[in-house]
Amino acid sequence: MIELISFGLKRRFLNKTFLISQLLLITLLACLMNADRIALYFGFTPPGYLPLSWMDDASEVDEAFANAYGFTLQEEATLNVVKSIGGYEVRNAAQLDAMHRLQLQAYLTTLGKNEFLAIRNPSVAELIQEYESVEIRFDTPMEIRAVGKESFVFMILTAVYFMVLNFAAMTSNEVVAEKSANVLDMVLSATDAKSHYRAKLFGGWLTMILQGCFALGTLSVFAVLRNQSDLGKGLLSWASQFGLVEREITSFRALFEMLDLDFSFGMTIALCVFFLLCGMAILQILMTVIATRLKSAEEASILQGPVYIFLLILYYVALSQNTIPRLSQGFGKIASFVPVTSMLFMPMRLLSLKLGIGEILFSGLFAISSAATLLFVGQRIYEKGIRHEKVFKIYLVKNKAK
Amino acid sequence: MLEVKGMSKAYGKQKALCDCGFTVQKHEILGVCGENGSGKTTLFRCLMGLITMDEGEIRVGGKKIDEGVRSGFGYLPEQRSLYTDLSIEDTLVHYGRLRNMEHDAIDRRIRELYASFDFTIALKTKVGSLSKGNQQKVQFMACLIHDPQIVILDEPFTGLDYVNLEKTQSFLMELARKGKCILISSHQYDELDAICNSLLILKEGKTMDYGNLDRMKNEVGRCTVKVNSHVPVLQHLKEDETVEIVGNATIIQTQTPQRAKKLMNLLAKDEAIRDLAMERIKVKELIRLRCTP
Numbered sequence: 246m247i248e249l250i251s252f253g254l255k256r257r258f259l260n261k262t263f264l265i266s267q268l269l270l271i272t273l274l275a276c277l278m279n280a281d282r283i284a285l286y287f288g289f290t291p292p293g294y295l296p297l298s299w300m301d302d303a304s305e306v307d308e309a310f311a312n313a314y315g316f317t318l319q320e321e322a323t324l325n326v327v328k329s330i331g332g333y334e335v336r337n338a339a340q341l342d343a344m345h346r347l348q349l350q351a352y353l354t355t356l357g358k359n360e361f362l363a364i365r366n367p368s369v370a371e372l373i374q375e376y377e378s379v380e381i382r383f384d385t386p387m388e389i390r391a392v393g394k395e396s397f398v399f400m401i402l403t404a405v406y407f408m409v410l411n412f413a414a415m416t417s418n419e420v421v422a423e424k425s426a427n428v429l430d431m432v433l434s435a436t437d438a439k440s441h442y443r444a445k446l447f448g449g450w451l452t453m454i455l456q457g458c459f460a461l462g463t464l465s466v467f468a469v470l471r472n473q474s475d476l477g478k479g480l481l482s483w484a485s486q487f488g489l490v491e492r493e494i495t496s497f498r499a500l501f502e503m504l505d506l507d508f509s510f511g512m513t514i515a516l517c518v519f520f521l522l523c524g525m526a527i528l529q530i531l532m533t534v535i536a537t538r539l540k541s542a543e544e545a546s547i548l549q550g551p552v553y554i555f556l557l558i559l560y561y562v563a564l565s566q567n568t569i570p571r572l573s574q575g576f577g578k579i580a581s582f583v584p585v586t587s588m589l590f591m592p593m594r595l596l597s598l599k600l601g602i603g604e605i606l607f608s609g610l611f612a613i614s615s616a617a618t619l620l621f622v623g624q625r626i627y628e629k630g631i632r633h634e635k636v637f638k639i640y641l642v643k644n645k646a647k
Numbered sequence: 648m649l650e651v652k653g654m655s656k657a658y659g660k661q662k663a664l665c666d667c668g669f670t671v672q673k674h675e676i677l678g679v680c681g682e683n684g685s686g687k688t689t690l691f692r693c694l695m696g697l698i699t700m701d702e703g704e705i706r707v708g709g710k711k712i713d714e715g716v717r718s719g720f721g722y723l724p725e726q727r728s729l730y731t732d733l734s735i736e737d738t739l740v741h742y743g744r745l746r747n748m749e750h751d752a753i754d755r756r757i758r759e760l761y762a763s764f765d766f767t768i769a770l771k772t773k774v775g776s777l778s779k780g781n782q783q784k785v786q787f788m789a790c791l792i793h794d795p796q797i798v799i800l801d802e803p804f805t806g807l808d809y810v811n812l813e814k815t816q817s818f819l820m821e822l823a824r825k826g827k828c829i830l831i832s833s834h835q836y837d838e839l840d841a842i843c844n845s846l847l848i849l850k851e852g853k854t855m856d857y858g859n860l861d862r863m864k865n866e867v868g869r870c871t872v873k874v875n876s877h878v879p880v881l882q883h884l885k886e887d888e889t890v891e892i893v894g895n896a897t898i899i900q901t902q903t904p905q906r907a908k909k910l911m912n913l914l915a916k917d918e919a920i921r922d923l924a925m926e927r928i929k930v931k932e933l934i935r936l937r938c939t940p
Contacts, residue, residue: 248741248744248745249745252741252744256730260732426728426730426731427724427726427727427728428728428729428730429728430692430695430697430722430724430726430728431722431724431728431729431742431786431789431790432728432745433695433696433697434695434697434717434720434721434722434724434790435742435745435746436745437696632692632697632698632699633698
């Protein structure tokens with residue numbers, strides 16, 4: 246089995262395609278770690294001023310004055326201000342972050358005060374009353390929240406989910422390729438189908454782990470280099486403009502401090518990874534076993550299509566349920582105990598709620614026992630399938646009495 | 648050494664192999680013949696444990712073997728079963744390692760096989776870049792890498808030119824001399840005729856005949872006398888003997904070897920006849936006789 250695993254790993258890793266894909270990955274990670282510099286080089290940096298359109302009378306508003314508060318006046322802007330009785334109404338289709346909200350409040354209050362002063366010459370008492378009464382109403386969706394540590398972990402889990410999603414099909418593709426290239430007769434004359442099956446699965450998991458380690462290692466190297474350069478300040482402040490990190494976080498050290506990687510949080514992450522890998526193992530075994538019944542790469546692609554769609558649907562359903570009330574009861578809670586769906590729902594629950602040990606144990610045992618059962622049942626089906634034999638024999642018995 | 652009893656295999660309702668039995672001793676080469684779909688490959692795959700037989704038993708040296716790897720068996724499948732992107736060396740090392748061989752032993756064995764097959768292509772050459780015949784040789788070497796006691800060859804002569812074919816035949820006979828049991832299926836009956844000691848004739852999964860090739864030929868008795876010129880021979884022939892003109896040769900078929908010898912003596916007296924040869928029934932005709940109702 247060890248020979249089969251090492252042979253499989255060699256074939257996966259020691260080829261031109263793998264080297265090119267790794268170069269691509271390294272380039273992508275390098276770009277990611279220097280995204281701010283690249284954006285600056287190509288002039289893609291988000292504008293310093295938020296475009297703002299004035300719905301009633303633009304001439305009343307001074308561009309320089311708006312700029313002073315962080316806005317630039319444009320006819321076509323998604324952020325609109327409408328003058329209303331006693332104040333202003335701010336309309337925006339998208340979310341508005343807290344900083345821009347505060348800036349707008351300050352800008353419009355000052356504007357309202359200036360207008361009041363320009364029209365009449367009030368007494369101090371009138372001025373105070375008018376100043377306080379500048380009413381600013383926000384007609385915008387919920388304010389944007391910078392990514393917290395739970396969301397940060399979920400982002401990483403999502404990345405792992407999509408990476409693993411790709412690997413789930415890898416083993417089944419190999420089995421189909423070996424079947425269609427007729428190499429299995431020679432291989433199975435030298436080793437048994439059981440070892441072949443186990444080698445395929447373990448080899449697949451090892452590949453996934455090695456790939457993950459490589460990606461993580463490369464990312465760490467670039468992070469260290471960036472840390473040496475500016476402690477990650479440029480990148481983090483750039484990322485904060487998109488709400489990816491808090492504005493206060495200005496170094497990688499601060500980012501890690503925000504993550505607060507204590508033992509309990511480490512356990513949560515470990516449990517999240519465990520559930521994710523359990524679900525993926527189930528899918529991988531299923532796909533590998535089904536692959537033994539397939540005859541060509543075309544059939545394999547037909548199988549993979551629905552699996553990808555299912556995994557994407559699962560992901561978006563999980564996202565839609567990612568609120569504390571929905572995860573605490575009903576579908577969100579049930580899905581966290583069902584193998585496969587638990588690979589996303591349980592991590593979400595672990596990150597959002599305080600779960601009892603019983604719930605975690607029940608779901609974990611159910612997931613791992615399902616994977617183990619499938620591993621052993623799958624072995625029998627695999628052994629038959631790879632030899633082109635029927636798994637089940639159906640005997641039709643005619644009713645002779647009739 | 649290898650004993651098969653009552654081997655049966657069905658694919659659904661279709662019986663691919665029915666109560667097949669035979670024995671192959673050391674130094675013996677058993678030819679497995681039959682039409683397409685007669686069950687030859689099924690028999691080999693059952694022997695190798697690549698498919699499960701429905702009934703029957705396999706014994707090696709008197710010991711029953713169950714499912715699982717046949718460590719003392721070497722199998723050459725009918726189709727090319729190689730990773731074309733691997734080098735010859737990687738291919739042979741892989742199959743050697745699968746057989747739990749140490750690297751040194753594999754290296755030694757590769758050198759031996761290279762010499763036996765008179766193979767001169769560099770070890771680093773990719774299998775995919777080799778000709779069909781050379782790929783077949785590499786597959787042959789992979790099948791023999793662990794020096795198996797029982798060698799099962801499904802269509803081993805496919806893709807070989809006449810030079811390599813003769814070399815392969817000599818190599819197989821050498822293997823048999825060394826005490827290996829060899830089973831070969833082939834549609835190249837003349838090649839089988841030259842090397843086999845015994846024959847198993849299958850038709851639709853059923854054994855039509857099995858036994859020592861000489862015995863089978865003697866039982867049939869039919870012989871051919873070949874005269875390498877067109878001469879009047881009819882006056883020498885009996886009613887049940889046939890004459891056929893093939894190119895410059897006159898071919899007479901007799902019913903017994905004794906009659907063929909008598910005819911040879913008669914024809915030898917004719918001064919016009921210079922070249923005479925007697926041939927026993929060929930495997931191809933033997934199969935035709937056994938398989939035709």
